[in-house]
Amino acid sequence: MPIDSSKLIIEQIYNFIIEKPQIRYQSKFMQLAIFFGELHEVHKKDFQATKPFIYKGVFNGETRKISALGAPEFFDKEKFLNWAAGKITD
Template sequence: MPYSNSKAIIEQIYNFVLEKHGLASKSRFMQLSIFFRELHEGDESKFTADRSFYYKGIFNNREKSVFANAAPDFFDKHKFLDWVVKSID
């Protein structure tokens, strides 16, 4: 079964989030929270973000927890996207 979040789709979501006004001035936690909220599949009430950089949601059609305290810089696009693909796989 193919993943619903291929790297191309994840990159499109990343580019969408990157266009949000004021993103660069937000905290790292908020940047990641906005990104993972957009990546989350399904009802927004099923998505949680914790200040310890713990994000829980539906990614690739299954419930998944992502610990993002070691995530690359959000604006380092290639490293960040590679990390996301590995983290939700």
């Protein structure tokens, strides 16, 4: 049964990640890689983050390739969460 990455679950993972002290010092690419890596549902070795801003993994039970070139700033919480929820559930 696929995991439903509802906005609430996405927000919980986001809140967990922003508590990591080093996250503020990472590039936007790495911030997104950490975020999508945590949302990825199977083995970490199956998650791929490639430049420029392409993230491939299993989200909501489906393999997805997410282009994040137009992603809002990671720390703009509401905009980012709305954008991420749309990318994962489309």
